[in-house]
Amino acid sequence: MSDVATRQDASQRELDRLAELAEDVIRRARAAGASQAEVSASIDTGLNVNVRLGEVETVEHTRDRGFGLTVYFSQRKGSASTADLNADSIQATLDQACAIARYTEEDPAAGLADAARMAKVFPELDLWHPWSIDTADAIALGQRIEAAGRAHAGITNSDGASVQAGESLSVYANSHGFVGRERGTRHSLSLSLIAGDDAGMQRDYWYDSVRSADDFMDAAALGDKAAERTLARVGARRLSTRQAPVLFAPEIARGLIGHMVGAVSGGALYRRASFLLDHAGKQIMPSWLTIVERPHLPRGQGSGNFDAEGVATRDNVLIENGVLARYVLGSYSARKLGLQSTGNAGGIHNLMVEPGHGDGGKADDFNGMLRRLGTGLLVTEVMGQGVNTITGDYSRGAAGFWVENGEIAYPVEEITIAANLRDMLMGIVAVGSDVDKRSHLLTGSILLDRMTIAGE
Known part of the structure; x- marks a missing residue:
């Protein structure tokens, strides 16, 4: 044998x-x-x-x-x-x-x-x-x-x-x-x-x-x-304080999606500790954007036939055309909210952010996302815990690259990027086709219309 x-x-x-x-x-x-x-x-x-x-x-x-x-x-x-x-x-x-x-x-x-x-x-x-x-x-x-x-x-x-x-x-x-x-x-x-x-x-x-x-x-x-x-990263510089478009590399972009998931999860909601409280059925992202949970992907990092309570998992839309279709609930949080479990006791299963942009047509690969960014900041690393799920305030140390005319110009470090998660989610300009498959949160790079960059 x-x-x-x-x-x-x-x-x-x-x-x-x-x-x-x-x-x-x-x-x-x-x-x-x-x-x-x-x-x-x-x-x-x-x-x-x-x-x-x-x-x-x-x-x-x-x-x-x-x-x-x-x-x-x-x-x-x-x-x-x-x-x-x-x-x-x-x-x-x-x-x-x-x-x-x-x-x-x-x-x-x-x-x-x-x-x-x-x-x-x-x-x-x-x-x-x-x-x-x-x-x-x-x-x-x-x-x-x-x-x-x-x-x-x-x-x-x-x-x-x-x-x-x-x-x-x-x-x-x-x-x-x-x-x-x-x-x-x-x-x-x-x-x-x-x-x-x-x-x-x-x-x-x-x-x-x-x-x-x-x-x-x-x-x-x-x-x-x-x-x-x-x-x-050799020769990294600091930036002067400014506002500019920001492109999150795929491995960083999934953190942004994770903050959204945390804010629509049962524990934060029944404790009334979420900036997305009472937002089911409301638009929280651009109208072209859809996010679907797919628990049965072969070899998926988050695949499973049942959640931590034995509830059967199924394909389930979370964001549909920018609208929050549901919350992320186990049975306890569902009862606290007067709702039904969504089969998410223990967490989310293979959440897929569908690539695209508001212009329609084919989604961009990473180089295409750089061209769409034009002149702005590419973030490849974030540091610190400056995310407040109650208010949505977001402020984190960051490093990456300054991009000019769609081309990487030079590396940057020792900067802070800041905005409010409400504005960040609504300000998504495009999601790339360069999906990072190493996580249960499956997304490509994400381009935001504007954030405050604090530097020198």
Whole structure:
């Protein structure tokens, strides 16, 4: 039997064992007086190798276990967890959860998701691709990536290359009789380099993250990309304070979309801590822009057949022609708001920002987005936590490039970009076709009509 087939069988046995354990604990919780119960159990394994200047820095093998139990005594809730799956630890976890529930206040919104919403079909999403790489080969791969980057003239040092291989097995079960099994793999390569000149040192990096190692970009190409990005920052300048159009590179643009998602998520809404409170059905983005959640993308970073409560996932529009079509809710936040779960307990699943612009026609690639920017700021890095979800105020340190007439003119650093998220979302001019697929937030570069740039 091949190594892949052997690991396939072993993973299935582990999932079956976790499922049997979860169902047994739920039965015991009901016998102890719980009206409802739910269990999340997981086993994560991985290899992480770090190489710097051609030498091994760290080699880490991981095998983490997790077991979490929540019980409900009517609408009183108790939760407990353990990293030990032996019988005594599981029993102690059960006893603790029940004790907590007996002494907490009732919460009218507490309880499992509706039984009718549980997932019933489980299409294959192609998420399980174990990477049969041993430590020696992982070290050699890291050295090859770093060597490719360090070979570029002007690179003076390295912060190191990393090679990571990971597998995750998880089971969610509840007293509705739902048992959901999931298994997935995530692998990554990365390299961080340093370049220097008389004006100072510059650092940049690149990485790749995939479900299957077959989908990695070429190792030498990753090293080249990290070096090119680092060298491009040499000689960075500050800007005078001004207002100008701003283009967020794809890996930065997804942060902007993430702020929007956070503001329309249940926790922020029922706490009334969102600048998009009561905005369902209202326009918050340009009328040409649509954003759709697609949970069943093969090999997607955020793919899944059910959410953290067992609710079935489905394709679901979030922004339609600029209008906020719905909120992002699990069952608890939905009850607090008098609404229904959107299958987003635990987060969003493959949110796709459809490329385009207000002029109609084909979406621009990255070079086309630079031409559309014309003269303005390309942001490739943001720093700090200056985002207020309550007011929408946005102010963060940034670095990137000043662009003139659609061409990169010179690198910039030590600047601050500021605006209000309401204006930023409505001021989106275009979304590029250069989609970054390394995240569950799938967007190309995003061009904003105007932000304040604070510099010298």
